[in-house]
Amino acid sequence: MLHTTTTNSVNRGHALAIVLFLIGALLAAPSIARADAPANDPMAVVKDGVNEALPILRDKQTPTPVRQQKLREIVARSFDFSEMARSALGYHWRQISPDQQQEFTKVFSTFIENSYLAKINEFTSGEVRFLSVRNDGPQYAIVKTSVLMAGKDPIDLDFRLLDKNGQWKVYDVTVDAISIIANYRNQFNRVMNNKGYATLIADLKSKEAALAASMGT
Amino acid sequence: MSTRRLKRVEKASTTLSRFVSRAMLAASVIAVAAFAHPAFAQDLAPLSANPSKQGAVVKQAEQTPPGEDQGVYSDPLAPFNESMFTFNLKLDDWVLRPVATGYAAIAPLPVRQSVGRFFDNVNVIPRFANNLFQLRMPEAGTEVARFGINTVLGLGFFDPAETWFGLKEHPDDFGLTLRYYGVPSGPYLMLPFFGPSTVTDTVGMVVDAAMNPMTYLTYIADVPWYVPTAVGAGTRIADAVNYRSEHLDMFEEADRYAVDLYGAVQDAYLQTRDHKVKELKESD
Numbered sequence: 001m002l003h004t005t006t007t008n009s010v011n012r013g014h015a016l017a018i019v020l021f022l023i024g025a026l027l028a029a030p031s032i033a034r035a036d037a038p039a040n041d042p043m044a045v046v047k048d049g050v051n052e053a054l055p056i057l058r059d060k061q062t063p064t065p066v067r068q069q070k071l072r073e074i075v076a077r078s079f080d081f082s083e084m085a086r087s088a089l090g091y092h093w094r095q096i097s098p099d100q101q102q103e104f105t106k107v108f109s110t111f112i113e114n115s116y117l118a119k120i121n122e123f124t125s126g127e128v129r130f131l132s133v134r135n136d137g138p139q140y141a142i143v144k145t146s147v148l149m150a151g152k153d154p155i156d157l158d159f160r161l162l163d164k165n166g167q168w169k170v171y172d173v174t175v176d177a178i179s180i181i182a183n184y185r186n187q188f189n190r191v192m193n194n195k196g197y198a199t200l201i202a203d204l205k206s207k208e209a210a211l212a213a214s215m216g217t
Numbered sequence: 218m219s220t221r222r223l224k225r226v227e228k229a230s231t232t233l234s235r236f237v238s239r240a241m242l243a244a245s246v247i248a249v250a251a252f253a254h255p256a257f258a259q260d261l262a263p264l265s266a267n268p269s270k271q272g273a274v275v276k277q278a279e280q281t282p283p284g285e286d287q288g289v290y291s292d293p294l295a296p297f298n299e300s301m302f303t304f305n306l307k308l309d310d311w312v313l314r315p316v317a318t319g320y321a322a323i324a325p326l327p328v329r330q331s332v333g334r335f336f337d338n339v340n341v342i343p344r345f346a347n348n349l350f351q352l353r354m355p356e357a358g359t360e361v362a363r364f365g366i367n368t369v370l371g372l373g374f375f376d377p378a379e380t381w382f383g384l385k386e387h388p389d390d391f392g393l394t395l396r397y398y399g400v401p402s403g404p405y406l407m408l409p410f411f412g413p414s415t416v417t418d419t420v421g422m423v424v425d426a427a428m429n430p431m432t433y434l435t436y437i438a439d440v441p442w443y444v445p446t447a448v449g450a451g452t453r454i455a456d457a458v459n460y461r462s463e464h465l466d467m468f469e470e471a472d473r474y475a476v477d478l479y480g481a482v483q484d485a486y487l488q489t490r491d492h493k494v495k496e497l498k499e500s501d
Contacts, residue, residue: 187480
């Protein structure tokens with residue numbers, strides 16, 4: 001009798017444990033599925049990049065060039081510069097030679113990267129709110145964020161991402177509803193139509209040199 | 218004495234009504250002319266949307282990112298716009314920036330910010346009217362409340378309506394009202410003194426300016442015509458100097474990151490306006 005009771009209670013305990021485990025598993029399932037494929041989530045790509053960059057931006061003790069180098073590594077990992085360059089030239093991309101495409105991508109990437117890194121000391125303190133993510137076509141996504149800095153109006157900062165071979169990468173940044181790549185596209189289109197590629201690449205190189213000189217790198 | 222006064226008021230009101238009817242007639246003639254003009258019909262469509270007009274065959278590659286065709290505009294008034302852009306830059310370089318720099322040296326930033334808020338508070342009428350035109354009653358009401366609170370409690374120089382009552386400003390203008398009701402933006406237009414605009418936004422600016430009660434002072438009281446004009450121009454200039462003093466490195470900053478400054482300003486203006494129109498339409 002005593003024995004039976006013990007067995008029963010043990011069995012009942014097992015059953016309860018199994019049920020609890022199953023409920024737990026069911027509840028946990030979606031998060032497990034998400035954790036399985038971090039690379040397929042545009043929000044995760046943006047969050048990881050921003051959360052890694054924020055401490056570097058806030059850290060005012062380390063010399064600026066060292067911080068810029070650290071940020072360069074994060075940017076290189078999460079941005080698709082060849083797509084940016086291609087997109088910024090629009091239909092003119094197909095009118096220049098592969099060598100020129102390569103040259104343009106290299107100069108434009110450095111220019112874009114430096115134009116952000118030159119401004120890192122303007123970021124005093126603040127936080128980034130991750131607002132939403134939305135699909136923008138089969139392999140495209142927009143991640144909306146808001147940058148809050150003390151004493152300033154919040155800045156709407158949106159990232160446009162592209163899924164290339166299962167890896168989400170940023171190909172455009174929108175600041176207060178102004179797409180940076182679209183802005184350069186209008187500039188480049190005007191220079192290409194009025195003066196041609198030679199002038200465009202020369203102007204871009206001289207702007208890049210001036211920017212690099214002002215950064216002391 | 219009182220009859221004379223009555224007659225004068227009567228005379229003023231008939232002059233006013235005559236003026237209003239004439240102004241409406243003139244406005245409709247201008248509107249019809251503008252809408253009929255072929256250049257107006259050409260909206261700021263991206264190149265890919267009207268490749269034939271541009272003489273360039275735009276063949277979209279497969280897997281084109283969304284918004285790829287964004288940021289390339291047709292610019293039929295480019296020669297005029299470009300010279301006005303140069304004029305504005307020179308004007309800024311020679312007059313506006315030096316004056317604003319001198320003013321910034323005398324007046325500390327909080328003072329200049331207060332002056333900015335004063336000008337903003339005074340311009341309540343177009344904001345109220347256009348919110349009303351778009352049937353945004355809560356926003357229009359907020360504008361009235363903000364004006365009352367800020368004028369009485371903040372003397373126009375402070376913004377207690379937002380800081381104490383959480384009432385946010387709802388910027389609006391007639392250019393946005395026209396776009397909201399489906400009028401195309403028309404070609405990009407660089408105005409001397411006023412800066413980037415479009416044909417529609419310019420019409421909107423004129424309509425908004427007509428809402429300034431100062432404009433009608435000549436018709437109501439015995440004030441010579443040049444007084445409201447001078448006061449209007451003076452207000453505009455003071456507002457511009459004050460704004461520029463708050464953004465002293467505006468153009469230097471933009472030029473540092475731009476390869477073609479004209480194109481950068483054009484695109485930033487058009488993207489910002491398009492976004493505001495989209496926001497207005499989506500908020501319904």
